[in-house]
Amino acid sequence: MSTSTLPLNRYAFAVWRRNVMVWRRIMWASLTTNVCDPLLFLFAFGYGLGAVIDEIAGLTYLAFVLPGMMAYATMFAASFETTISTYARISMQGTWNAILATPVTLTELILGEALWATTKGVVSMLCVLGVGLVWGGIQAPAGALAAIPILALGAFCFACCGLAATAHAKTWDFFAYFFTFWVTPMFVFSGTFFEVTRFPWFVQAVAWLLPMTHLIAVVRPLATGGALVPLAAVGHVAYLVVLTAFAFWLARRRFARRVFD
């Protein structure tokens, strides 16, 4: 398969549009859950935990947790889409087989899937941001908006990691490992609900391997108006970029073997 031309083209977008068309039919159900999820979280954690915790890192708990929830929504939506949903398209619906018989290359197909998962991650995140802005608690709205492109990069990174996992999946059971050893650790160790610095050093070391930790480290200062060291921010973004490239390469290589051999 030729991959010499830039794969970000109309063929990749044709794959993206296919997923948009299917999603449009369940759009309202999907958006409702995207909005209600953070509402339930805010209600439970904001009132529950917020009442116990006066201040965390110099912020109210609500202000602290909202950027983490934005990152979490991004991560969960992009991860779910590229694992459970992509695997259904591959193994049950034959969607990938149908597409690969057309001029769309494997690289474009993977890219189209990743872009779609990025879209879902961003939509899910925007619902959290919207809820946060209405509920109150986004301390620096301009900074939160500025964080959107970083979160989109994060979504793309999670999407590529999900695809790399799916490329290795032989049965549905595989995804239990993915969620237990990838999604859940990012939920609890990456600073969504409390600071990473509370962990002993070896847990922190593992936490900094997770892309979510880097994403939150950039998004939280932006959305709360906190101090963000430019060099550190560049480092976090660079980590996401490198991991994204590696995951995409791994997914592409593994899928090529599964599809063509």
Place this chain on the structure above:
Amino acid sequence: MAGIVEARDLEKRYGDVHAVRGVSFAIAGGTCVGLLGPNGAGKTTTMRMLLGLTRPSAGRVEVFGGDIAALGRDFRMRIGLVPQDDNLDPDLSVRENLEVYGRYFGISAATLRERVPKLLAFMQLEERGDAKVMQLSGGMKRRLVIARSLIADPELIVLDEPTTGLDPQARVLIWRRVLDLKRQGKTLLLTTHYMDEAQRLCDRIIVIDAGKVLDEGRPAELIERHVRGHVFELTKPLPEGVVPEELEREDIGDSILVYTADPAALRDRLPAEVEYLHRAANLEDVFLRLTGRRLREG
């Protein structure tokens, strides 16, 4: 026209399984070629290699005069595939399925608006445009998959068991359309388990089994070569010496099949007490002679 498709010494190994063991053939432009073989013979693998969907372990494929390894996406623009499984988008409508697929070929929205209704009409689906794929019968889904394969007006159409599991009415419609496509000058490659279908549609037949080409030729040629044109099915037991030595025969259990080019001569020799059935030989006889009568698993 010269060969639209040329396969040379194609081989495919999956671990220890040698699925295709050196298959070579050519398909001339504007013809319909049937690839026949029992389950597990290597038909689908061979087709996938022709389309660049499976990498051959050895050998090469040329399509439209170029090596597919070097052709990139361009050769896919000129091929329509009707896969064995209906991999339509179940969540989309009939029309949307065609539009979505058309975009994979980079076809503009304006062209699709003009082409989709024509294809729906061609496959007699014009009244089902807004139906969900899930609501379609098996025959309609199959017709939609064929319509979909034509979205980019391909020169070569590959049909993998296009009528398996369909009722006779649906099969007849699909046959008519395949013949229409041939009349339009399209090149067709099809696999099927229905020998009447192959005989009716194909100009040439390639019989493969255990990953090898057993024989190829025009249907009439194959019938002449392997089963002489006429079959006598003689019920056992048979008196000694009833059937002339020079005629080929096959014991199939309860009876013996005898193949002959001169039915009158054989009939004259048969004693009155011998029960027999005489019929014209067909492709099914050829197929069973070449690939054997043993049941295939998988």
